[in-house]
Amino acid sequence: MTSGGETDRSGAAGEVLGKKRRLKQPFIYRRHHFTPTGVLDYLFFLFGGAASTWLALLILLQGFSLGWWQVLTLLVFWGVVSYLALPRLHRILSQIYVPNYFIGRTRTSDGLLGDPVNLAWRGEEAQIHHAMRAGGWILADGITPASTWEIIRSTVTKRSYPQAPVSPLLLFGRRQDFAYQQEVDGDPGQRHHVRFWKCPRGWLLPGGHQADWLAAGTYDKAVGISLFTLQFTHKIEENTDVERDHIVDTVTGADRSITVERIRDFSTGYHSRNGGGDSIVTDGHLPIMDVSDVAADEADHPERLELAFDATRIYAESHSVSDLTKTLWRRRPLQTVVGAALVLVLLIFQAWDVIGMLLDWNGLRTEVTGYSSDIASLSDDTATRIVAGVLIGVSLLIGCLQVIASAAVFRGSNRARLWILTLSTISVIVSMTNYFTGDRDLATNMYALMTIAMQVAVLLSLSSDSSRMFTRFSTAALRAERQDRGLED
Incomplete structure (x- = not known):
């Protein structure tokens, strides 16, 4: 299959500076794993996994000396294992056995295989934003301290949060560029959502099909425990094709200039699980949505969290x-x-x-x-x-x-x-x-x-x-x- 290993970083770096400030010679940021800084970062990354595992062992031993308080220690042990040790260990091990080329699946931030890529798009980013908004979709907030607190508060109080952030998934070695969602009945625990990734320059889908963006759409049906990391997470609807078709129908229904080309049997239909342990069923078809004829203006290009990496x-x-x-x-x-x-x-x-x-x-x-x-x-x-x-x-x-x-x-x-x-x-x-x-x-x-x-x-x-x-x-x-x-x- 066509490799997605080479990611165009120069375009992302140029965007980082935003529209209000452009450098005469835009900086280019690339990951160099074998530079001294890259090697040092990787060593810290590995040692963090070993240290978190050792910490979990110490907490478990502490519980044996606390009598009835041992129950509380076990809860702390679960928190350390599920939120610190297991995610880092998954990242380390998955770098060994999970392919680093495009296979039609995203990866979680822990390195596990995530949701299937079930949509492709042709057109500019502003046109996608315009089409999604016209279809009744809302741009999700980025994950920040403020949005994290808001999602916790809305979940506890059962209050609506239409812009609630979605968890990061990786494609082409980077997180989604942005995500859209539709909350169901004002409940932040149930929502339609879809993540978008910009394709690297010159990159083609397997079979030689051209696409500017790829997307992964799924439906969150409830909050539960992840089978693989033991964390609280959203559980998705098993049949991801239903969500894929819902996205296509809402967007094309709002703008008739959008055309859809469907690649049949793009990937073999499979029954699998995502990074949260949820079952996935899909027929393997891939719709390519062409929004190049959509009329968009400057207001349809929102400033995202990724564009705020320029501290200056x-x-x-x-x-x-x-x-x-x-x-x-x-x-x-x-x-x-x-x-x-x-x-x-x-x-x-x-x-x-x-x-x-x-x-x-x-x-x-x-x-x-x-x-x-x-x-x-x-x-x-x-x-x-x-x-x-x-x-x-x-x-x-x-x-x-x-x-x-x-x-x-x-x-x-x-x-x-x-x-x-x-x-x-x-x-x-x-x-x-x-x-x-x-x-x-x-x-x-x-x-x-x-x-x-x-x-x-x-x-x-x-x-x-x-x-x-x-x-x-x-x-x-x-x-x-x-x-x-x-x-x-």
């Missing part, structure tokens, strides 16, 4: 501190926000450790006495004060660096992200070494366990694809902006 444009468009804060909170990937926030929480834990050590002055004096006895010119009290001063100074220095690094990651610094990942990796390795060399108290010390859990969460958050792509896009955009200013000067 965000700052340029914000006129006050409050505006900037709201903009960043709305557009940053959730993993980046979580990782940066956890660094600050860990800073509080470290400050608590230092304060506790200083308050236990006699204990600190006892520890220092053995070393100060070798220096006749220093009394025990003097040596203790010197050690305490050094400890406070080093802690303040590290704290300042962590605050700066956290803010830099939030703003899109790739270098700061790698620096934090390095420190978290070292911290987890030290804890692992202590544990496997005899310090079994880590499994029963709740404070130590919480610290390790946050370090692992920082590793997983900042080594995720969303954080990596965001910081590397932002860094490239800032560099290109400086070059552009240099050319203008």
